[in-house]
Amino acid sequence: MLHVAVATRTFRRYATYRAATLSGIFTNSVFGIIYSYAYLALWDANPSAGGYDSQDAVTYVWLGQALLMTIALWGGGTTDDLAERIRSGDVAIDLYRPVGLVGWYLASDLGRAAYHLLTRGFGPTLIGLVVFDISLPGSVLDAGAFAVSLVLAVIVSFAIRFLVASTAFWLLDQSGVKVMSGAFAIFISGMMLPLVLFPGWLGTLANALPWASYVQVPADIWLGKRQGTDLLAALGFQVMWAVVLIAACHGVLRLATRKVVVQGG
Amino acid sequence: MTADHTSGPLIDVRDLERTFDVRRRVEGRRRRTREQVVAVHDLTFSVDGGEMVGYIGPNGAGKSTTIKMLTGILVPTGGEVRVRGLDPSRQRVELARRIGVVFGQRSTLWWDLPLRDSFDLLQKMYRISPARYRENLDRFVDLLDLGAQLDTPVRQLSLGQRMRGDITAALLHDPEVIYLDEPTIGLDVVSKGRLREFLRALNRERGTTLLLTTHDLQDIEALCDRVIVIDHGTSVYDGTLAGLHAQGGSTRTLVVDLVDEAPPIDVPGAEVRKVEGPRQWLSFPSDASAAPIVAAVAASYAVADLSIQEPDIEDVIRDLYSRGA
Numbered sequence: 001m002l003h004v005a006v007a008t009r010t011f012r013r014y015a016t017y018r019a020a021t022l023s024g025i026f027t028n029s030v031f032g033i034i035y036s037y038a039y040l041a042l043w044d045a046n047p048s049a050g051g052y053d054s055q056d057a058v059t060y061v062w063l064g065q066a067l068l069m070t071i072a073l074w075g076g077g078t079t080d081d082l083a084e085r086i087r088s089g090d091v092a093i094d095l096y097r098p099v100g101l102v103g104w105y106l107a108s109d110l111g112r113a114a115y116h117l118l119t120r121g122f123g124p125t126l127i128g129l130v131v132f133d134i135s136l137p138g139s140v141l142d143a144g145a146f147a148v149s150l151v152l153a154v155i156v157s158f159a160i161r162f163l164v165a166s167t168a169f170w171l172l173d174q175s176g177v178k179v180m181s182g183a184f185a186i187f188i189s190g191m192m193l194p195l196v197l198f199p200g201w202l203g204t205l206a207n208a209l210p211w212a213s214y215v216q217v218p219a220d221i222w223l224g225k226r227q228g229t230d231l232l233a234a235l236g237f238q239v240m241w242a243v244v245l246i247a248a249c250h251g252v253l254r255l256a257t258r259k260v261v262v263q264g265g
Numbered sequence: 266m267t268a269d270h271t272s273g274p275l276i277d278v279r280d281l282e283r284t285f286d287v288r289r290r291v292e293g294r295r296r297r298t299r300e301q302v303v304a305v306h307d308l309t310f311s312v313d314g315g316e317m318v319g320y321i322g323p324n325g326a327g328k329s330t331t332i333k334m335l336t337g338i339l340v341p342t343g344g345e346v347r348v349r350g351l352d353p354s355r356q357r358v359e360l361a362r363r364i365g366v367v368f369g370q371r372s373t374l375w376w377d378l379p380l381r382d383s384f385d386l387l388q389k390m391y392r393i394s395p396a397r398y399r400e401n402l403d404r405f406v407d408l409l410d411l412g413a414q415l416d417t418p419v420r421q422l423s424l425g426q427r428m429r430g431d432i433t434a435a436l437l438h439d440p441e442v443i444y445l446d447e448p449t450i451g452l453d454v455v456s457k458g459r460l461r462e463f464l465r466a467l468n469r470e471r472g473t474t475l476l477l478t479t480h481d482l483q484d485i486e487a488l489c490d491r492v493i494v495i496d497h498g499t500s501v502y503d504g505t506l507a508g509l510h511a512q513g514g515s516t517r518t519l520v521v522d523l524v525d526e527a528p529p530i531d532v533p534g535a536e537v538r539k540v541e542g543p544r545q546w547l548s549f550p551s552d553a554s555a556a557p558i559v560a561a562v563a564a565s566y567a568v569a570d571l572s573i574q575e576p577d578i579e580d581v582i583r584d585l586y587s588r589g590a
Contacts, residue, residue, distance in 0.1 A: 002389040009386070013377060093373045095338040098361035099390055257354070258340045 006104060007111030010078060014115040024069065025123035032065040032124050036132050050196030056223050057194075059135045062128030063219045064191050069120035070113050070150070071157040071214050073191055074182030078108040079161035083178075086168040095257065102249045106158055113154040138224040145231055149218040152238035156213040159245030160185075166249070169256040189214035210241040274311035275349055275442060275474055276335065281308040282343030283330050304330040305498040308344070314441065317468050317475040319489035319506075321482075323586050327498040328478045332444055335476075336366060349441065362391060365435030369447030372427055373434055374419045380430050381415045384437060391438035398437060405433040408463055425456040432460070436467070442474045443467075449481055461487045482582070496586050515576035515584070516548040519555060521562055522570040532561040543569070551576050 036058050043054040052060065067073070082105055085091040094101055128134045137143040164181045168174045186192055189211040196216075198206050206212060217234050220226050226234040283305045288297040305327040312318050322328050333339035334346055337353030337360055346353055351360045366373065374383040388398045406412050409429040414422060422430060428448065435443060445464075449457045465488060467473050477488060485492060485506065492509055494502040502509055519535065522544050529537040535547040535558045549558055555573055562568060 002386070005386055005389050009375075009378070009382070090371055092333070092338055093366075093368070093371060095357070096336055096361055096364075096366045096373070097390060098358050100358065257338055 002099065003103060003107035006107040007114070010108040010111030011115045014112050021119045024120050028065040028068065028120060028124040029127045032062050032128055033131070035061040035064070036128075050194055051225070052194065052196060052223075055133070055135055058128070058132045059223060060194055060219050062125055062132065062134050063222055064215050065124040065128070066117075066121040067150075067153065067215055067218065068191065069116040071153050072109075072113070072116075072161060073157065073185055073189060073214060075161055075164060075178040075185075077112050077158070077161060078105055079158065079165040081105075081108075082162065083165035083168045083174040086165070087172055100250075101253055102162065102246060105162060106155065106246075109158045109161075110151075110154060117150070135223065137222050141231075142221060142224050145226075145235065146218055146221045149221050149235060149238060152235065152242055153213050153215075153218050155242045156210050156238060156245060157185075159242065159249050160210065162249045163245070163252060166252045166256060185211055185214065188212075190216035190219070194219070210245060213238045213241055273350070275314045275316075276310075276312040276476070277347040278308055278310050278331075278335075278344070279346075280344035281331070281334065281341055281346060282306045283327075283334060283339065284342050303498055305334070305341075306343075307499050308495070310493055310500055310503055312474060312476065314474055315468070315472040316491060317464075317489045318477065319485035319492040320476055320478045320495065321480075321485065321492060321582065322495035326495045328495060329446070330498075331495070332446060332476075332478065336360070336364060336444065362438065363441050365438070365440035365443040367428075367431050367435045367443065367445045367448050369428070369445075369450035372419065372431055374427070374430055376420050377418060379416045379418050380411070380422070383419065383430070383434060387434055387437050393438050397439070401437050401439070402433070405436060408466070409433060409459075424451050425453070428452060428456070428460070432463070436473075439471070440473065442476065445475065445477045445479075447479055447481075448477070449479065449484055457481075457483075464488055494582065494585055501585055509585075510551050510576055510581055515551045515581045517551050517555065517576055518574040519547040519549065519558060519562070520572045520574065521545045521547060521566070521568060524567040524569050527566060530562060530566060532558055532565070534558055534561075 039057040039061055040054060043049055043052070043057045047053065049057075072079075082091070082101075085094060091101075094104065097104075125134075129136075137146055160181065164177050165174050167177045171177070188206050188209060190196075190206070191214070194216065195203060195206045195212060197203075207216070217226075217238055221231065221234060282303070285302045285304055287300050287302050289300050308327070308331065320328055320331070330339065334341050335348060335353060337355075337357035340354040348360055349363060353360050374380065375386065378386070384402060387393075388395075393401070406415065409432065411426070411429055411433065414426050414430070417426075419427060419430065432448070448464075449460060452460065461484065464475060468475055475488065477484060479485060490505060492502065492504065492506055493500055494509070518538070521530065524543065526543050527545075529540055530545055530547060531537075532547075534553060535549040537545055538548050539546040547558070547562075549555070559571060562571075
């Protein structure tokens with residue numbers, strides 16, 4: 001109940017910034033168009049690159065644009081609030097509450113993600129659908145699995161952003177780590193280029209790391225590339241990283257209260 | 266009063282210690298050296314249910330560190346803390362349901378939400394029954410005169426209004442203990458008075474235990490029967506406010522206005538501190554009677570007027586601090 005209230009509150013908070021939302025949708029769409037033509041040129045040269053055809057490739061572009069803000073790929077989201085509260089010392093108040101900090105911020109981030117999905121997600125998807133005729137999930141099962149995969153993607157990305165924000169307990173400021181982590185995520189999540197195109201060991205590695213949960217896994221489910229037990233394996237992969245990383249968040253938080261001074265008197 | 270269910274004190278602190286590792290850059294050395302700073306050591310005290318205790322000390326004495334350990338957000342490096350039998354750092358979330366915290370300098374409310382929404386969120390967070398919530402909210406809003414501000418976002422409230430909002434927020438779940446950290450800082454005299462009155466009533470009617478850290482000694486005089494003075498991380502005084510005066514070796518001052526200027530007055534039991542024309546200041550121990558001194562002065566000098574100044578608690582504490590250093 002509480003966590004639902006927290007999520008709705010954050011949803012509403014983000015919903016107050018309408019101009020930012022509109023300009024964001026515009027930006028995502030412009031990038032979607034640029035990427036689409038680049039990918040089309042690429043697939044024109046190699047029509048079955050990475051096991052995708054050109055429609056898969058263009059669909060992948062627009063899914064990436066739709067997911068970008070939903071999963072807060074290059075950082076930010078409610079974990080920025082956390083980092084700021086650690087810096088100012090207000091995190092002490094969060095710790096006085098009879099609620100776990102991780103669950104609280106996760107609920108809040110899911111509220112934010114829901115808002116960004118409805119706006120920054122659906123907006124570009126609609127434009128991709130109209131302008132580039134992107135494909136839709138092939139079955140109800142695929143669509144359902146995509147929805148589950150999306151939630152898992154948000155949780156995995158939340159956990160990584162939470163860990164990045166937690167560095168503020170030691171470094172006082174998360175910005176440096178956040179920039180590095182964001183740049184790394186753009187590359188390794190398959191946002192820039194699908195992981196299916198990564199060669200050899202780099203591809204194997206990238207597909208095993210948690211960032212594959214961000215874009216590659218949900219996109220493959222949408223495109224119907226993962227079926228039957230393979231679909232379960234895809235979701236299992238995300239669940240595994242979600243569990244491991246959320247546990248890491250709890251661990252880091254415990255370490256922080258043990259070792260570190262909360263700022264200010 | 267729920268505090269009586271368990272035997273033993275509500276707050277029990279034994280040989281508490283907290284050190285911090287601090288890295289410091291030393292001139293002429295390339296690497297930073299590690300240094301241990303002791304924030305709190307050998308701290309022992311206990312508080313019973315229903316007490317109102319002032320926890321005072323100069324800046325950096327270890328007050329906040331103690332409160333953080335009492336509430337479980339900082340783990341002690343030595344000794345023991347129990348609050349209502351719970352180990353705060355291990356059972357932080359469970360303990361959080363039973364305590365309230367108010368900071369003068371930080372708000373526990375949500376900046377962008379109306380006061381009412383903050384309270385609603387707290388109801389869910391602390392799982393307060395709707396009836397109890399309604400009753401508490403009505404009561405506190407009425408006592409603290411917050412009715413007109415309920416629908417105002419917290420960021421638009423004045424400091425006094427925000428403080429009253431914070432106090433309400435800390436009390437909605439009927440905590441057994443409430444920690445107040447500088448609750449009257451920045452408030453005007455009227456707001457201070459009203460807040461103190463409210464806290465006194467809370468303690469009287471509900472038996473809520475209060476632990477108050479403050480630099481405003483009037484808060485202490487108005488609220489606390491007991492004072493714990495901490496300096497350099499350890500308790501230097503624990504007892505009644507009256508006892509603090511005696512402990513500090515505080516003195517009262519007899520101000521004598523003579524008819525004519527005279528050399529320093531010489532009477533047994535008192536010492537001249539200052540002479541300014543015909544006026545002289547004589548100090549004598551607070552626990553001694555003023556009568557024989559007044560009589561002795563009047564017997565040997567032509568006195569135009571007399572007055573007695575009571576010791577200032579601030580002087581007493583300053584004296585305690587300086588002796589501890």
